[in-house]
Amino acid sequence: MKLYQKTVFELSRLMSSREVSSVEVTQSFLDRIEEVEPFVRAFITHTPAMALETASLVDRKRSNGEKLQPLAGVPLAIKDNISTEGLRTTxxxxxxxxxxxxxxxTVVEIIKKTGMPLLGKTNMDEFAMGSSTENSAFFTTRNPWDLEKVPGGSSGGSAVAVSTGMAPLALGSDTGGSIRQPASFCGLYGLRPTxxxxxxxxxxxxxxxxxxIGPFAMNPADCxxxxxxxxxxxxxxxxxYPEKAPDYLSAMENRNDKLKIGILKHNSENGFDPEVKDAVNRMAGLLEKEGFTIDQVELPRTDYGLGAYYLIAPSEAxxxxxxxxxxxxxxxxxxxxxENMFSRTRGAGFGPEVKRxxxxxxxxxxxxxxxxxxLKAMKVRTLIRQDYKEAFKKFDLIIGPATPTPAFRIGEKADDPLEMYLSDVCNITDALAGVPSLSAPAGMHSNGTPLGLQLTAPPFCEGRLFNVANYIYRNRDPQLPERPAVRFPEGGAE
Amino acid sequence: MEYEVVIGLEIHLELQTQSKLFCSCSTSFGKEPNTNCCPVCLGLPGSLPVFNRKAIELAVTAALALSSEVQLSSRFDRKNYHYPDLPKAYQVSQYEKPVALGGCLKLEIDNEPKLVNLERVHLEEEAGKLIHSGVSILGSDYSLVDYNRAGIPLLEIVTKPDLCSGREARLFLEELRMMLLYSGASDCKMEEGSLRCDANISLRPRGSEVLGTKAEVKNMNSFRAVEMALNYEAERQRQILVSGGSIIQQTCHWDEEEKITIPLRSKEGSSDYRYFPEPDLLPLLLEEKEIRKLKAGLPESPAERRLRLREEYGLGKREVSLFTANRSLGDYFEKVGLKYKDYGNLARWIQGDYLYQLRETGKSEDALEPDKFVELLVLLDNGDINRSVAKELLAEMMISGESPSRLVSEKGLKQISGQDQLLPLVEKVIAENPDAVNNYLSGKEKALKFLMGKVMAQSGGRADPGEVNKLLKNKIVE
Structure with missing residues (x-):
């Protein structure tokens, strides 16, 4: 097993016991990038020299006996809408x-202080507006499970970087599903925090x-x-939020099988792939077997979520x-x-979806x-929040599909904004309510691409999400591949 | 038909904080362009605003001084428009829920009380400053932007349409300025742009309750300009109405050179700012306790001071007005007044010779130690020195800070009084100036002044003028 295939938890252990150096770890990911990136194109900017410099600094500190954070020396990729001093952010x-x-x-400051080597800045839909990375002004990132399909978006580059082993961790941003939807399409864990x-x-x-901002990872512990x-x-x-964060790893490991889980009943499942529903039910069955109580939950007013979202988000934008x-x-x-300068700058500088x-x-x-x-949309948002509040009086957690379908073909929805907006339909109401929401792999579609389960917790109960997700992770089907075997097209990259 | 003028004002006031409204950049005036800037006030992508609590305290203080009702919960909104001096393309302001509602300011105009009601008081951020290569942005080859001012906290005060003339508007602004200076919320320096005023003005038939169509007048850079611009605009509107025309709602620019108001393109008056709640800030919540504390800490208002100066010291209108407008001079008066009880005399000295000396020397209002001032006045009152010596001494004390008694004994300035010393001088002067004596005897009062001057000169300025006067008259008549 190569270093890039190991979990972050394992890499951290290997580095702190000095079995491997951060430079070796980082180099392994850089090699993997060289191998895979030409086919999937997840990065807008590569920063190998910066990554190795950070890695060797961490190694030096470690050999000097300095006390380091568990994530010191673990590289990561960052979505290209997160500001990095001196490094272009597009x-x-x-x-x-x-x-x-x-x-x-602030997150970059923390990452630098911790000593996490930055591998590069990842591709996305322009200004995070989109669900496929097709709205990137530069190029479209490809789904590593099927290069003809989209990786989801807007944080498609970050999702692909982690799922292909080009980065052990990545940061994305989620406004209405931009972490969870690509995590689902690419078969990894993606969290939208509270x-x-x-x-x-x-x-x-x-x-x-x-x-x-939220993390992408290959398992709940890394996340x-x-x-x-x-x-x-x-x-x-x-x-x-003014309170300090709890210890999520120990929250994850506590045995906590008394939780009541609500399985979300969608009022309308128009356009939902039947295999998605099967996957959710399979996951529910698995959790029930683990001792959790499962029942149906309704969020009656979430039907209006998509409409409200597509007024509030564009207004602020x-x-x-x-x-x-x-x-x-x-x-x-x-x-x-x-006036001329304003309209020419904005006319030529923004892409069509941003202008829309x-x-x-x-x-x-x-x-x-x-x-x-x-104003009407804001009122709907308040009602949706109330729905969640009510639901969380009866349930500790809500589960449902992370996306209505698996990844779609590149170009399939590019000309139909409404269809594209609908691909976030499962993710949007959690965002409106401000609650934490995690997308976890939930098996494969018969077409060979991943499916995702979305787990939603009350505000600031991320630990509970990791806890339940970890049951799913431990019970994953050993027959199914964790990572895509990127099938390189004949003749190499385009 | 007779028309009456209706005016409402919008005043923008820079709050006297060390740092900007949403970041820690300095607010100091006159720095190199674009040096008091950071990602937040430059509106760089990804930056976020954080309240400056001091600005909020000052806003509340100003609101309390104006009897405006401070709201326990208010909110910031975004006012969206594009202009190069606005780095985020929106101004963070308070639209729907301002920090304070209502309020009033009491004026006295021609001995009549006048109440001007306020609509609201709210906080917002200042924009940057454009420097054009030409006269305006339209005719310029290029324009430069300085964002040093961007993000400085501003207080906007909106009055109800309670003012009836340019003069009333000016008097209101003068009183408002004094009120806010007293409260410590702002230094109100119009020349540094820390106080600005726009006006809405309309006319209506006298007695009508319905407001006429208004024009907004901008670019008035002094209180005098406000008065002139509004009087001009009122007359412009009156002429249109009298000749049967109608007013169109528009924004006018006051042209300081030509002394006229110039209508801007009407398009600019009808902007849609697409206000909505600023999502990057939480609602501004204040506690009753906090407000009570600020209220308790409010210094005396100008009106309270006027009343006190009148009642405690029995001062006349002119002195009251001077000691209120020039607050530190008034403070000095009160400080000296602790030890010198002839307040009328003290006030006359302070507004006369002392103020004159301050202007001559350029010193601050408390330049002279109060005890020394008292000493000087007592020397005069006791007849130890005469008035002109006292004036001379004051000038000298302003520079050297020396005690007046010491100066008197050092320089031998003690007043000469009593027949024994004065009579020989008087007799000598009478003998030497027979023409003047004859003139006086033939009824020319002026001649006595001339003779007085001669005696004073003989005494080196130290003679008691009252006594000299009496002796001269007696001697001449003899």
């Missing part, structure tokens, strides 16, 4: 193609009241370790993206007067429409 947009932030996001659990400072905003490192209060983010005007940084389209959402949001916030659209 949001996969032409408008930020050459933008180099002068400061680190809103406020991880600082958003330095995460380039799409929809501020919904954006959350818990990364969350534990990053969760905590940040005085620079007014919406960050229309405001958040106003600053890309060519005056201070990023792309400048020129022009002979101010800016226009939807601008419309929804306009005088005369505000009450009917934005």
């Amino acid at each position: 949001c996969a947009s032409k408008i930020l193609e050459n933008y180099i932030p002068p400061y680190d996001a 809103y406020g659990r991880i600082s958003r400072y330095g995460l380039i905003a799409f929809a501020s009241s919904l954006d959350q 818990a370790m990364l969350l534990g490192l990053l969760a905590g209060h940040d005085p620079r983010d007014s919406t960050s 229309s405001s958040n993206l106003g600053r890309y005007d060519g005056v201070r940084y990023g792309y400048n389209g020129g022009g002979d007067n101010l 959402r800016i226009m939807i949001g601008t419309y929804a916030l306009s005088a005369g429409y505000y009450d009917a659209y934005y």
Whole structure:
């Protein structure tokens, strides 16, 4: 077994017992990147030299006997909407193609302090708007289980990097499913933490009241370790939760089989693949066998979630993206007067989906429409929160499908925004409610791509998600591959 | 038909904080462009705002000073528009739920009380500053942006349409400025842009309850400009109405050179700012306890001070007004007044010779130790020195800080009084100036002044002028 195939937990152990060095570990992932990246294209920017430099620094510290964090020396990949000082951060947009932030996001600061080598910045849908990475201004990332299919999005690059072994861990961001949907499509664990659990400072905003940074990993323990490192209060983010984070690893390992789990009854399952439902039921059966109580749960008003989300998120986006005007940084389209420069910069700098959402949001916030659209959507959001509150009085956890279908073909939904929006239908209401939500692998579709189970907990109960997910992980089907065997097309990369 | 003018004001006030509203950058004025900046006030992607508690305290203090009702829960909203001086393309402001509602300011105009009601008081952030290569952004080859001011905390105060003339608007602003200076919320320096004012103005037939169509007047850079601009605009509107025309709602620019208001393109008046709650900030919650504490800490208001100066010291209108407008001079008056009880005399000295000396020397209002001032006045009151010597001494004390008694004995400035010493001088002057004596005798009062001057000169300025006057008259008549 090569180093890149090992769990983070194992890598951490091997490094702290000095059986391997961080440089060796990092090199193993860099080699893997060289092998796989040309076929899947998960990274916008590669940073091998920076990664090795961090790795050797960690190795030096370790040999000096310094006390290091468990994740010291473990490399990772970061989505390209998280600011990295001195390293371009593009949001996969032409408008930020050459933008180099002068400061680190809070999560990046923590990662640097811990000594985690940065492998690169990963591809995404432009400004995190999309569900397939097809909206990247640069290129589309491919699903490693089937190169003709999308990896999901918007954090598609991060999901692919981890599932192919190019990185042991990655950070994504989830506004309405952008971590959980690609995790489901690529067969790995992806967590959207409680809103406020991880600082958003330095995460380039799409929809501020919904954006959350979260980890991708190959198993619940690795996921818990990364969350534990990053969760905590940040005085620079007014919406960050003031309490310290608990020890998620021990929360995960506690025997906790008395929990009551609600299996989500979707009011409408139009467009749901039947195998998705089977997979969820299979997972429910497995948990029942482990001693959990399973019953049906309803969130009656979540039908309105998608509609509310596609008003709230674009409204906030229309405001958040106003600053890309060519005056201070990023792309400048020129022009002979101010208005001209604004419209040329934004006209040529943004892609079609970003423009669509800016226009939807601008419309929804306009005088005369505000009450009917934005305000109404906010009221729906409050009702949805109440639904969750009610449900969590009876249940400790809610499970359901992570996506209505497995990964779709590249180009299949590219011309139909509504179809594309529907691929996040399972993820959106958790985001509106601000509750933590985890996508876990739930077997394979008959077409050979992964399926995902979504687990949802009350606010700040991420430990419970890891705990239950770990039962699923331990009971995974040994016949099924954990990672895709990337089938390289004849003649190599395009 | 007779028209009446209706004016409401919007005042923007820079709060006197060390750091900006949502980041820790300095607010100091006049720094190199773009040096008081960080990712937050530059609106760099991914940056987030955090409240400056001091700005909130000052906003609440100002609101309390204006009797505005401080809200326990208020909220920040985003005001969206594109302009190069606005780094995020939205201004964080308070739209639906301002920090304080209502309030009023009492004025006295021509001895009549006048109450001006306030609509609201809210907090917002300042934009940056554009520097054009030409006169305006339209005619310029290029424009530069300085974001040093971006994010400085501003307080916006909106009045009800309670003002009736340019003069009333100016008097209101003067009183408001003094009120806020007293509260410590702002230094209200118009020339540094820390106090700005826009106005809404309309006309209606006298007696009507319905408001007419208004114009918004901007770019008034002094209180005087406010008065002139509003009077001009009122007259412009009146002429339109009288000639049967109607007013269109628009924004006008006050042209300080031409002294006229110039309508801007009407498009700019009808912007849709697409306000919505700022998702990066939590609601602004205040506790009753906090508000009570700030209220208890409010210093005396200008109105309270006027009343006290009148009642405690029996001062006249002019002195009351001076010691209120010039707060530190008033404070100095009260400090000296602790040990010198002839308040009328003290007030006359302070607003006369002392103020004159302050201007001459450029020193601060408390330049002279109060005890020394008292000493000087007592020397004068006891007849140890005369008035002109006292004035001279004051000038000298301002520079050297020396005690007046010491100066008197060192320089031999003690007043000369009593027949024994004065009579020989008086007789000498009468003998030497027969023409003046004759003039006086023929009824020319001026001649006596001339003779007085001669005697004073003979005494080296030290003679008691009252006594000299009496002796001269007696001697001449003899």
